[in-house]
Amino acid sequence: MAPELTLYTASAPNGVKITAALEFLGLPYKVVTVSLSALEQKEPWFLEINPNGRIPALVDNTDGKDVRLMESGAILLYLADKYDPEHKLSFEQGSPEYYEVLEWLFWQVGGLGPMQGQCLHFLHYCVTSNPDVRGYGINRYQNETRRLFSVLETRLAKQKETKNSKFLVGDHLSIADLACLGWVLFDTYAGIPSEDYPLLKEWQDYVSAIPEVKKGLDTPSPFMIKEVAKSKDMTKMAAEAGAAWIKIQFEQQLKLGQK
Ligand SMILES: N[C@@H](CCC(=O)N[C@@H](CS)C(=O)NCC(=O)O)C(=O)O
The missing domain is CATH 3.40.30.10 (Glutaredoxin)
Structure with a gap:
């Protein structure tokens, strides 16, 4: 079917x-x-x-x-x-790699995503007029994102050394790589230069250039974050749009709270 x-x-x-x-x-x-x-x-x-x-x-x-x-x-x-019965993006259920995929998946959704999300919030979209609040937030969440990028860098080094693998788990691409990719591609936009993490840079360049992955990144519309991060004007526009959106969300939450 x-x-x-x-x-x-x-x-x-x-x-x-x-x-x-x-x-x-x-x-x-x-x-x-x-x-x-x-x-x-x-x-x-x-x-x-x-x-x-x-x-x-x-x-x-x-x-x-x-x-x-x-x-x-x-x-x-x-x-x-x-x-995925052929395990193109996964590993046999019950195998060590199956559980390693789970580890990196949970690590991404519970750590990398939320921390980097907060980093982007304080760096670009924060609407407080108090500079101390913003500075504290940037410092805390950028440092945490840097730490998480280092964890990925160390993992990739281990994979290379022990398995001669370019990927986060086992010997081929998996949902663990794809889960992390969308966030890692926001590195420069998060103010964290990818050059500081050479293996992670190599990994993101390699994985995002796989034709099927590239097509997925460009759906539903072209994934422009690298271009945005390179251009001051585009970054400013994205930040303004994000901040306006945050304000609307606050207002909506306030209304809901008053009900
Ligand atoms: N833990 C969720 C997070 C989903 C999430 O935060 N999605 C963002 C886009 S990347 C979103 O929908 N934001 C809209 C909003 O916060 O209202 C997941 O992994 O699916």
């Missing part, structure tokens, strides 16, 4: 993990672009699919009844378990 997958997503670090995986597995899928700036992710129709109000979300109707999934880590595992 041909898969009937619908992905609700946007061009963002947690979304491109899934499009990259779908492309690499060669799965057909329909994309519904969710406008984060218009807060579509908080609308009732979307909350029916993902009660957490964030992208990505996946609906699988292959077996005739909707399976609805939120959380990028859970979606990647689902795709690997259900649609």
Whole structure:
């Protein structure tokens, strides 16, 4: 039976993990672009699919009844378990590599994503007028992101030394690499030069150039963060748009709190 997958997503670090995986597995899928700036992710129709109000979300109707999934880590595992019998992006269930993939997946969704997300917030989108608050936030979350990048650098060195592998787990690309990629590509935009992490730089260049991965990164729209990070004007525009969005979110949360 041909898969009937619908992905609700946007061009963002947690979304491109899934499009990259779908492309690499060669799965057909329909994309519904969710406008984060218009807060579509908080609308009732979307909350029916993902009660957490964030992208990505996946609906699988292959077996005739909707399976609805939120959380990028859970979606990647689902795709690997259900649609990767040849282990193109995964490892045999129960093998040491299977559990190593779980380690890096949990590490990414529980650590790298949230910490780097806060780093971007304080660096670019923070709307406080108190410079001390902003400075404290930048310092704390940039340092934590640097530490997490070092953890990846050390892992890649170990993989190279012990397995002659370019990847985070085992001897081939996996959902662990794809989970981390979307965030690591934001390195310069997060104010953390990739040159400080040579193996991580080599890894992100290599993985993001794999044609299927590149296609996934550019879905639903071109993934422009490297260009944005290089241009002061584009960075300013992205920061202004992000800050405006944060303000709207605050106002909305305030309204909800008053109900
Ligand atoms: N833990 C979630 C995080 C999802 C997430 O934060 N997505 C962001 C885009 S990268 C989002 O939808 N933000 C919109 C919002 O915060 O309203 C996952 O891994 O799926």
